[in-house]
Amino acid sequence: MKTYPKEEIKIGWQPEKCTHSANCVKGLSAVFKPKDQPWIHPENASKQAIIDQVAKCPSGALTIVQ
Template sequence: MKIHWDEERCCHAGICVKELPQVFKVEDGQFKIDAEAAAEAEIRRVVSLCPSGALAIEEK
C-alpha cells in the first residue's frame, strides 16, 4: 500500500495528523507520511476521513 498526498488539493484540516500522528506528520515544515507506522486498516480509516480528498491509497 502506498499513500499519495495531493498538496494542491489539501485544505489542511489536520484530521490525518490528529488521528494518526505516527503516520502523518509535519517535520521541518514538510508533510511526511510513514505508511509502516500503523496498521493498514487504521490508515485506510483515516484516509477516508480526509475532507478534501487529498489523501489516496494506491494498491501495490
C-alpha cells in the same frame, strides 16, 4: 501525486488539494507528521488504520491507490 507504499497498497498524496484540516495529523499522528520530510510514515500503523484515516481526509488530498 506522490505515493507512499504500504504492503500491496499505496497512500496517494496531492498537496495542492490539502486544506490543512489536520484530520490526518490528529487522527493518526504516528503516520502523518507534517514537520518531517517525507511527512508520511506508513510503517507506523496497520494498513487498515491507514485506510480508515485516509477515508476521513475531507479534501481528497489523501487517497488510497491500489
